[in-house]
Amino acid sequence: MLRIQSLSARIKEGPAILHGIDLEIKPGEIHAIMGPNGSGKSTLARILAGHPDYDVTGGNILYKVGDDWRSLLKLESHERAWLGLFLAFQYPVDVPGVSNTAFLHASYNAIRRFRKEPEMDIVEFRDLLIEKIALIGMEPAYLERAVNLDFSGGEKKRNEILQMAVLAPQLAVLDETDSGLDVDSLRIVAEAVKELHTRHNAVLLITHYQRMLNYITPDHVHIMMDGRLVRSGDADLARSVEDRGYDWLKVPA
Amino acid sequence: MKTRFVPLGDPYTALFAACNAESQPDWLAARRKGAVERLRRDGLPTRLVEAWKYTDISPLAERALVLPAGTSVRSAMPPNVPFWHEDDLNVVFVDGQFAPEWSNAVQSSEIQVVRLNNLATNPETAPSDMLASALLNAAFRRDGVLVRIPAHRQLERRIHFFLLHASETADAVLAPWLAVAAEDAAEARIAVTALSISKASCLHVPRVFVSAAAGAQLVVSQSQLMNDRSWQLGTTRIEQHRDSRVTHLEAAVGAALARHDLAAVLLESGAEVELNGLYVQREHRHVDFHTWIEHRQMNCRSHQVYKGIVDDHAAAVFNGVVRVHPGASGTDGYQLNRTLLMSREAQVFSKPELLIDNDDVKCSHGATIGQISAQELFYLQSRGIPEAQARHMLSRAFVEDVLFRQKDIRQRADLDALLDRCFPVGHD
Ligand SMILES: Nc1ncnc2c1ncn2[C@@H]1O[C@H](COP(=O)(O)OP(=O)(O)O)[C@@H](O)[C@H]1O
Ligand SMILES: [Mg+2]
Numbered sequence: 134m135l136r137i138q139s140l141s142a143r144i145k146e147g148p149a150i151l152h153g154i155d156l157e158i159k160p161g162e163i164h165a166i167m168g169p170n171g172s173g174k175s176t177l178a179r180i181l182a183g184h185p186d187y188d189v190t191g192g193n194i195l196y197k198v199g200d201d202w203r204s205l206l207k208l209e210s211h212e213r214a215w216l217g218l219f220l221a222f223q224y225p226v227d228v229p230g231v232s233n234t235a236f237l238h239a240s241y242n243a244i245r246r247f248r249k250e251p252e253m254d255i256v257e258f259r260d261l262l263i264e265k266i267a268l269i270g271m272e273p274a275y276l277e278r279a280v281n282l283d284f285s286g287g288e289k290k291r292n293e294i295l296q297m298a299v300l301a302p303q304l305a306v307l308d309e310t311d312s313g314l315d316v317d318s319l320r321i322v323a324e325a326v327k328e329l330h331t332r333h334n335a336v337l338l339i340t341h342y343q344r345m346l347n348y349i350t351p352d353h354v355h356i357m358m359d360g361r362l363v364r365s366g367d368a369d370l371a372r373s374v375e376d377r378g379y380d381w382l383k384v385p386a
Numbered sequence: 387m388k389t390r391f392v393p394l395g396d397p398y399t400a401l402f403a404a405c406n407a408e409s410q411p412d413w414l415a416a417r418r419k420g421a422v423e424r425l426r427r428d429g430l431p432t433r434l435v436e437a438w439k440y441t442d443i444s445p446l447a448e449r450a451l452v453l454p455a456g457t458s459v460r461s462a463m464p465p466n467v468p469f470w471h472e473d474d475l476n477v478v479f480v481d482g483q484f485a486p487e488w489s490n491a492v493q494s495s496e497i498q499v500v501r502l503n504n505l506a507t508n509p510e511t512a513p514s515d516m517l518a519s520a521l522l523n524a525a526f527r528r529d530g531v532l533v534r535i536p537a538h539r540q541l542e543r544r545i546h547f548f549l550l551h552a553s554e555t556a557d558a559v560l561a562p563w564l565a566v567a568a569e570d571a572a573e574a575r576i577a578v579t580a581l582s583i584s585k586a587s588c589l590h591v592p593r594v595f596v597s598a599a600a601g602a603q604l605v606v607s608q609s610q611l612m613n614d615r616s617w618q619l620g621t622t623r624i625e626q627h628r629d630s631r632v633t634h635l636e637a638a639v640g641a642a643l644a645r646h647d648l649a650a651v652l653l654e655s656g657a658e659v660e661l662n663g664l665y666v667q668r669e670h671r672h673v674d675f676h677t678w679i680e681h682r683q684m685n686c687r688s689h690q691v692y693k694g695i696v697d698d699h700a701a702a703v704f705n706g707v708v709r710v711h712p713g714a715s716g717t718d719g720y721q722l723n724r725t726l727l728m729s730r731e732a733q734v735f736s737k738p739e740l741l742i743d744n745d746d747v748k749c750s751h752g753a754t755i756g757q758i759s760a761q762e763l764f765y766l767q768s769r770g771i772p773e774a775q776a777r778h779m780l781s782r783a784f785v786e787d788v789l790f791r792q793k794d795i796r797q798r799a800d801l802d803a804l805l806d807r808c809f810p811v812g813h814d
Contacts, residue, residue, distance in 0.1 A: 182768045185760070214770035226765040230783025230790065239779060240769035247770070279790055296769065 134160050134335055135304055136202070139192035142180050150176045152360045153192065158304065161332035165346060166339045167371060168357030169379050174339045175223050177357075178308040182220040183210030196304075214240070215247040217303030217334075221293035221310045228280035233292070234262060236280045237299050244300065265298045268328065270321045286313035294325050301329070306337045311345035323348030343375040356382050392447045393429040401559070404453055405526055413508040414527065420514060421524035431518055440703040440735045441645050441674040443518065443619065451589055453528075454481035454553035454560065467550070468611065469579045469800045474546035481553045482560035483529045488548075491533065496541060502530035502563060509565050510595050512623070517647055519619035523561045523593040530563030530593075537569040537599070544575040544796060549592055551582040551612060558586070563593045568630075571601035575794045578606070580620070582613035582640070590641075594622040598630035600654070606634045607797040611804070612641040614671065622648045629656035635792055637801055638665040638673050638694075639808055645674040652679070652686040659687075662792075664785040664801075665694035666808045667702050667732075674703035681709065681747075685716040693788050695781055697728035707739045708749060715746035723753045726784045758784075782809040 137156040143149040150173045158164055168174055180187050181194065183205070194205040198216055205213055228236060234255075242252040253261070262276055269291045281289050290310050297305050307326065311319055327349055330336055338345060346354075346368065354370040355362045356379070363382050364370065374382075402422045406415070430447045431438040470476075475497065478488035484501055486492055492499045509532055514524070533545055547564050566576055578594060590612060598604050612618050618641045624632055638644055650659045665673050679688045688708060696702045704723040725734045736753040758780045766776035782805055792798040 184764055209773070210764065210767040211770050211772045211776075214768060220768055222765070222768075226761050228762050228765065228780070228783065230785070230787030231779060235779075236766070236769070239766075239771050239775065243770040243772065243775070279787065300769065 134158050134197050136195040137192070138195065140177075140180070140189065140194060141191035142176065142187050142189045145186055145188050149190065150187075150360050151180070154362055156355065156362065158335050158337060160335055162353065163330065163336045163338065163349060163351045164353045164355065165351040165371060166337065166355045166357050166362070167341070167343075167374055170341065172357045173360040174357055175308055176360075178220055178223075178306050178339055181205065181306055182218065183208065183213050211243065214300070215244055219297055219300055219302030219305045221290075221297060221305065221307040223308040225281050225289040225293055227282045229282050231280050232277050233280050234259065234276045237262065237296060240296070240300060262299065266295055268298055268325050269295050271295065287315060287318045290314055291318060291322060294322050298325065298329055303334045304337065305329075305334070306339065308339045309341055310338075311340055311342065319344060320348065343371050346371050358382060389432060390434045391429040391431055392444045394425060395448045395450075397450050398425070401451060401453060402525055405528055408528055409503060411503060411505055414502065417508065417514060417524050418527070421521040424516065425518075425521050425525055437517070437676065440701070441643065441672065443643075443645070446589065446617070449557055449589070451557050451559040452555055454555060454558040467548070467581060467583060468804070469546075469577070469581070469609065470548070471544075471546065471796065474544045474577070475541075476546050476548065477531055477533065477564070478548045478550065479529065479562040479564075480550045481558060482562045484531055491545060494543075496539060496543075497545065498534040498536070500532045500534065502527075502532070505532060509567060509597070510623070512625070515621060515623070517621060519591055519645060519647060520593060520621045522591040522619060523563065523621065526559050526561035526591060527563050527593070528561065530565070532565040532567065535566070535568045535572040535574050538571045539573070541572075541574040544577060544794065547576070547578045549578065549580040549590070551580075551588050551590060551616065552584050553588060554584055554586050556586045558588045559591070560588055561591045561593070563595075565595040566597070566604070568596075568598050568602040568604055570599045572599070573603045575605045575797075576607070577794065577797055578608040579611065580609065580618060581611045582616055585613055585615070587615035588612075588617075590616060590618040590620070592618070592620045594620070596622070596624045596632070598624070598626045598632050600628040600630060602627075602630045604632045605793045606632060607792070607794055608634070608636040609801070609804075610636070610638040610640055610644055610646070612644070614640065614642050614669065616641050618644045620644075620646045622646065624648075624650040624659065626650065626652050626654070626657040626659060628654035631658045633660040633662075633793055635662040635664075635788070635797070637663070637804070639804060641671065641673070643672045645676070647676045647678070649678040649680070650688065652681050652683065652688065655683040655685050657683075657686045659689075660791070661688070661690040662788050663692035663694070664788040665692075665702060666785060666805070667694065667700035668697045670699045672701045675705070677706040679706075679708045679719070680711070681714040681717045681719065682711050683714055686714065687718040688720070690721040691788060692723045693725070693785050695726045695728060695785055696732040696734055699729075699731045701733040702735075704736045704753070705739070706737070706751075707741060708751070710740070710742040710744050710747055710749065712743040714744050717744065717747040717749065719747065719749040721751035724784075725755045726781060727755055727757065728781065778809060778811070
């Protein structure tokens with residue numbers, strides 16, 4: 134589904150952050166990337182989503198569309214979403230003046246237009262939202278509020294998962310969706326992610342802690358340090374990190 | 387342009403005389419006399435006068451204004467105008483004249499509607515406003531209405547003033563006056579819609595006066611939808627007594643040149659006022675908001691947010707003053723003006739000002755002029771919304787944001803529909 138090949142990247146007019154990342158994700162898999170603060174996890178996530186602040190300086194990101202592999206680097210951010218890529222932001226953005234409903238309705242229909250499916254009218258769409266919002270335990274009143282504006286940290290994260298539930302992506306990249314959540318919210322979010330996961334789609338969990346992994350068992354765990362994936366393993370690797378921290382994984386300079 | 391004022395042209399003399407010859411209560415005659423004398427003596431301000439630095443009304447001095455013919459109208463009339471609702475308590479003015487046949491409010495037993503000619507005294511007790519706009523209203527005022535909302539009445543139905551410009555004659559001068567007196571603990575929603583149904587030019591100089599007695603709660607919306615040949619120089623004064631609460635929202639999308647001077651005076655403690663504004667200015671339009679909030683007593687609160695979009699060759703001016711008197715401890719004041727600048731030729735002048743004579747206050751203010759946020763744009767795009775559509779959504783949202791605080795749901799729906807027309811959709 135996704136092949137990241139020797140990906141190197143830097144901040145536009147700034148320092149290099151990623152130094153040759155390789156990663157393959159197959160349908161049905163759950164991957165986790167763990168690593169200390171500042172190691173480049175969000176950079177990778179944003180580059181996957183097509184954030185304009187970065188330059189890819191080497192390598193490629195291939196994404197399977199039908200039977201073809203296409204380079205995501207040639208696609209704009211919205212086109213990547215049309216193909217089923219979704220990023221849950223580490224810091225979801227406030228959008229004053231756009232209601233949650235209007236925002237999601239526009240997204241949903243943009244994707245349907247791309248798929249040459251008929252657009253859904255707002256009445257029907259509201260019903261869909263009411264159904265989905267139950268999954269993340271939020272009140273329907275949130276749907277008429279401006280996107281993320283004056284939401285608590287936890288509410289913003291849940292709102293990302295609501296969007297994921299509505300847009301039903303093939304590949305969901307969740308960037309620290311678990312941080313800033315209280316225990317109950319964490320459980321609700323984790324259950325929702327599990328619920329949405331099928332053998333046809335895949336999840337890339339980016340996390341700083343092992344908390345989320347108490348609920349969701351990843352098939353593969355990768356450790357990122359200084360812009361490199363220094364080690365990969367199964368769920369046991371996450372437990373080792375929890376016990377021992379990251380220092381023992383440092384590659385000698 | 388060297389002088390601070392330019393003298394009024396000769397045609398004004400006859401116009402003033404004609405207005406003065408109509409029947410009027412003594413207080414209005416006196417007010418008119420004072421205004422005319424002042425206008426004759428000073429003339430109209432040029433841009434050398436600070437209050438008019440960015441808005442030049444001096445060409446009016448040479449304009450050949452006319453009084454609208456009384457017979458004009460009335461075919462294109464309600465209900466075929468935007469914002470019209472049959473079940474509002476409507477108070478309609480056509481070309482500055484009260485039109486009782488369209489005004490169902492006169493039949494209501496819940497409020498009292500008094501025509502200006504039947505008012506023995508001037509409900510505006512403050513010293514006369516000497517701003518040119520207010521003087522022009524007083525000089526040309528030929529009709530007006532006071533609506534009184536009795537104490538403790540909670541009005542279900544909204545009061546809606548329509549200030550219609552229907553005259554097909556160019557350069558008609560329209561000077562309606564409208565006042566709302568909400569008595570103790572009265573609650574009401576009030577809308578004021580200034581609207582051209584004619585394509586001709588006019589000079590519209592409306593005067594609005596609102597008083598909120600102790601504990602009164604008012605939601606007031608003013609919308610300016612004049613045609614793009616017309617000028618509007620409006621003045622509004624809101625006076626608030628103890629623990630009253632007024633939420634005011636103005637929207638300006640029309641007129642070649644529009645200036646609004648809005649004063650909210652918190653006369654007694656515990657009063658709260660919220661002033662919100664939104665504007666969408668395109669082509670060569672020019673809009674100028676001057677707001678003045680006065681904290682006279684303790685523990686009053688004011689909150690002000692004006693947001694607008696300026697595109698093409700349009701210009702927007704915001705000058706907001708929050709004045710805190712020495713006795714006004716515990717004042718809480720907030721003021722923000724944000725403008726989205728959409729073209730290189732567009733102009734924005736923003737000046738929020740705090741004049742504070744008391745130490746025990748919490749006041750903040752700010753102004754920003756900018757472009758669409760790159761973070762917001764990326765967020766929308768990452769959800770599959772193409773860039774052009776995302777920009778469209780975000781520019782509209784920039785002003786729509788102000789509507790999220792609007793408590794008059796009907797007004798919000800009307801303004802939404804108006805924004806639909808300002809931001810026509812198209813998927814690219
Ligand atoms: N927009 C930016 N400008 C400057 N430095 C940045 C920017 N974004 C990220 N960085 C830097 O890039 C490195 C990686 O950051 P990030 O990808 O956010 O790490 P993580 O998500 O693993 O905590 C950090 O050193 C961070 O300071
Ligand atoms: Mg991060």
